[in-house]
Amino acid sequence: MKYKRKEAFAALFFVLPSVLGIAVFYVVPYIICFVKSLFIGNTFVGLNNYLELFTNKTFLLALKNTGIFSVIAIPLLMIVSFLIALFLNSFKSISGFFRSSLLIPVVVPIASLVSVWQLLFDDYGAVNGLLNALGLETVGFFNSPFSMVMIIIIYVWKYCGFCVVLFTAGLAGVPQHLYESARLDGASSFKMVTHVTIPMITPTTFFVFLMEIIYSFKIFREVFAIFGDYPNENVYFLQNFINNNYYNLNYPRLSAASIVLSLFIVLLLLVFYLFERKHSFTQ
Amino acid sequence: MKNKIISLLLILILTICPLLSACDGLQVTSSDQLTFYCVGEGGDELYEFLKKYNKYCAVNDTFEDSVEFIYFESYNEMNSALATELMAGGGPDILSLTQTYPFEKLVRNKSLADIDEIVSTYNVDVDFIEFNENVMQSGIVDGKRLILPLYYRLNALYTTKEKLESLGFDPENCNFESILKAYENDSINAYLVHPYSAEAFYFSFIRQYMDFYKGSVDFESDEFYGLAEGFKNAILKGGTYAELLTYEPETSENWREPEDGSAYVFSANENNYYGGSLTTYALDYLSALEYGKEPPMLIPDYNRNGEITASIEVGFAINANCKKMDKAAKLIEYLLSDSSQGYFGGGRDDTNSFGLALPVKNSVFENAVTEAVNFESFWWGYDFDEATLDRKNKAVTEEYLPMIENISSCNLYGYNSQLKSHLYQNVVGDIITDYLNDKITTNKFVQRLTSAVTIYMSE
Numbered sequence: 001m002k003y004k005r006k007e008a009f010a011a012l013f014f015v016l017p018s019v020l021g022i023a024v025f026y027v028v029p030y031i032i033c034f035v036k037s038l039f040i041g042n043t044f045v046g047l048n049n050y051l052e053l054f055t056n057k058t059f060l061l062a063l064k065n066t067g068i069f070s071v072i073a074i075p076l077l078m079i080v081s082f083l084i085a086l087f088l089n090s091f092k093s094i095s096g097f098f099r100s101s102l103l104i105p106v107v108v109p110i111a112s113l114v115s116v117w118q119l120l121f122d123d124y125g126a127v128n129g130l131l132n133a134l135g136l137e138t139v140g141f142f143n144s145p146f147s148m149v150m151i152i153i154i155y156v157w158k159y160c161g162f163c164v165v166l167f168t169a170g171l172a173g174v175p176q177h178l179y180e181s182a183r184l185d186g187a188s189s190f191k192m193v194t195h196v197t198i199p200m201i202t203p204t205t206f207f208v209f210l211m212e213i214i215y216s217f218k219i220f221r222e223v224f225a226i227f228g229d230y231p232n233e234n235v236y237f238l239q240n241f242i243n244n245n246y247y248n249l250n251y252p253r254l255s256a257a258s259i260v261l262s263l264f265i266v267l268l269l270l271v272f273y274l275f276e277r278k279h280s281f282t283q
Numbered sequence: 284m285k286n287k288i289i290s291l292l293l294i295l296i297l298t299i300c301p302l303l304s305a306c307d308g309l310q311v312t313s314s315d316q317l318t319f320y321c322v323g324e325g326g327d328e329l330y331e332f333l334k335k336y337n338k339y340c341a342v343n344d345t346f347e348d349s350v351e352f353i354y355f356e357s358y359n360e361m362n363s364a365l366a367t368e369l370m371a372g373g374g375p376d377i378l379s380l381t382q383t384y385p386f387e388k389l390v391r392n393k394s395l396a397d398i399d400e401i402v403s404t405y406n407v408d409v410d411f412i413e414f415n416e417n418v419m420q421s422g423i424v425d426g427k428r429l430i431l432p433l434y435y436r437l438n439a440l441y442t443t444k445e446k447l448e449s450l451g452f453d454p455e456n457c458n459f460e461s462i463l464k465a466y467e468n469d470s471i472n473a474y475l476v477h478p479y480s481a482e483a484f485y486f487s488f489i490r491q492y493m494d495f496y497k498g499s500v501d502f503e504s505d506e507f508y509g510l511a512e513g514f515k516n517a518i519l520k521g522g523t524y525a526e527l528l529t530y531e532p533e534t535s536e537n538w539r540e541p542e543d544g545s546a547y548v549f550s551a552n553e554n555n556y557y558g559g560s561l562t563t564y565a566l567d568y569l570s571a572l573e574y575g576k577e578p579p580m581l582i583p584d585y586n587r588n589g590e591i592t593a594s595i596e597v598g599f600a601i602n603a604n605c606k607k608m609d610k611a612a613k614l615i616e617y618l619l620s621d622s623s624q625g626y627f628g629g630g631r632d633d634t635n636s637f638g639l640a641l642p643v644k645n646s647v648f649e650n651a652v653t654e655a656v657n658f659e660s661f662w663w664g665y666d667f668d669e670a671t672l673d674r675k676n677k678a679v680t681e682e683y684l685p686m687i688e689n690i691s692s693c694n695l696y697g698y699n700s701q702l703k704s705h706l707y708q709n710v711v712g713d714i715i716t717d718y719l720n721d722k723i724t725t726n727k728f729v730q731r732l733t734s735a736v737t738i739y740m741s742e
Contacts, residue, residue, distance in 0.1 A: 036370060041393030041603050058742040143730055229709050230735035244742055247709060248388040251370045
């Protein structure tokens with residue numbers, strides 16, 4: 001008992017730097033942020049900032065765009081990367097090469113990506129040049145609803161490789177005897193994927209989902225590099241709202257928006273976590 | 284035991300080092316003095332006034348009331364520090380209007396102290412009835428005096444009657460409407476403004492179509508669309524903006540006209556805005572006559588309502604987080620005193636200064652008028668004839684003064700400092716330069732402008 005307590009003490013001792021780091025750089029600022037969200041200037045306003053936030057049309061626009069992006073881009077990336085992983089899993093001899101190739105977009109610098117994208121999709125870019133040559137009108141890719149499509153394509157293209165690697169690792173962990181049993185029972189390939197593969201890789205799927213949410217917030221770098229501080233209203237995301245309010249020195253609104261965003265993410269992850277706990281077959 | 288000590292030391296290093304390095308970047312001050320952030324020496328007009336105030340404190344043995352300057356390498360660095368510190372309940376006590384802060388936002392989130400409250404709490408010897416009402420009004424939002432203008436300038440561009448006549452205009456009835464009409468008919472062989480001031484001119488035109496406090500923009504109207512194209516054509520005259528920016532005409536003697544024959548409707552100087560003090564106007568007038576040139580003629584800047592406007596040249600606000608309001612009160616009293624106002628407003632005859640801009644205090648302004656009328660010589664012993672002085676006095680009292688007296692409203696940002704403003708730097712600057720550089724069509728320009736400004740105003 002004494003030894004165990006000693007061990008626990010040593011363990012706590014070793015995690016102390018991390019705990020302190022998290023407390024100082026995350027927990028304390030989060031609490032400060034929450035407190036600030038209840039004030040305007042030096043006046044306590046209670047939940048007024050939150051109420052104002054939900055009547056602010058720019059915040060609602062950002063929320064809508066972020067929602068559209070998350071609902072379309074995250075499942076799309078999951079489906080595409082899962083299908084590629086499944087495909088590569090069937091051709092093991094070439095999968096190594098493709099897995100490495102698919103990782104290249106992750107390491108491409110944002111500046112290069114933005115340059116290429118502008119060369120292609122600018123009003124005077126290659127794609128519009130082609131459209132004009134075909135007698136079609138110029139499409140304002142950077143100033144139309146197509147901006148959202150562009151960002152979704154960039155997101156899927158950039159992070160697909162990483163998700164494929166994760167899914168491939170998950171697929172490698174599925175016991176082969178389950179497939180053999182299913183095959184003996186006369187299951188089709190589609191059924192084997194839906195009834196064996198997907199349930200068996202639920203923890204991987206959860207992890208991929210988590211990573212995709214993180215990456216969906218990282219995509220702001222690309223949005224910022226292509227469209228600047230004030231993009232057109234089709235690609236104005238919550239991160240733009242928060243970032244701009246920081247530079248606009250609008251702290252009450254910034255704090256309230258950050259708290260809402262964090263609660264939204266926590267809620268999303270909680271739902272998925274509970275779902276994963278309920279439907280995981282790995283045990 | 285040895286291992287425990289080593290691990291304890293490691294933990295201490297790991298936790299303390301990041302904290303120390305984090306604190307190192309913050310220019311937190313625990314000074315008892317008022318604080319003011321600035322970038323280098325002389326980057327801000329208010330800085331000069333505060334330095335003068337410090338000298339005044341030193342002479343009166345009230346060092347504790349003086350202002351401490353905290354210097355930054357760049358505006359970016361200063362703004363980052365400010366952004367962090369304001370949120371933590373700190374920041375500089377004095378915020379200058381010529382700095383790059385988004386004052387509209389600071390007003391809205393109540394980061395600025397109510398100056399009327401400071402004045403009444405600390406019995407400051409200031410009665411705001413004695414100040415220019417229209418100009419002072421620009422600092423009042425929702426009944427609270429949050430920004431204090433010190434000096435202002437008339438929003439007018441300068442040209443000469445001779446030049447207007449040579450370009451086919453009637454100087455008596457020349458306004459932006461007639462000028463744009465001439466450009467539409469392609470009957471004018473001159474650039475509207477100097478290319479270096481094109482962005483400032485364009486930005487001041489755009490600002491007419493946005494109302495920050497109401498949160499509305501009017502960029503999609505036919506009027507704006509037509510004027511946006513008209514002004515662009517008048518600025519570029521078929522050339523490209525990039526070409527114009529690299530072209531540096533040799534100007535003869537002073538600001539009037541390039542020697543190579545190229546011409547501008549308004550001053551050939553990159554600062555085509557007038558807005559000087561009354562004495563500066565008198566000086567310019569006499570100077571032109573002395574060198575055999577036509578004297579300046581002022582045309583109020585484009586205003587969609589046809590009104591004459593001004594902008595604050597020097598102004599400031601007090602941070603609501605300020606813990607030294609008593610000292611802020613003393614500073615307000617000093618900056619609005621006759622002595623301080625007169626020194627830079629051209630209303631004091633004990634200085635050699637011609638003044639920087641127009642003072643907000645009525646009594647000092649009246650002194651400045653007298654000074655301008657009495658201004659008779661560039662230097663000791665230099666005399667003008669009576670007729671020249673009469674002509675100058677007539678111009679001061681019958682041309683410049685009525686314009687000043689007819690100022691109906693005042694903008695927060697001065698013509699010269701507006702390009703440093705947060706709104707220009709972060710929101711509309713790129714859109715304007717893209718448009719002037721012909722990278723986007725007028726349709727796209729209007730679309731992008733509407734989208735960006737609407738989002739900025741409501742976020």
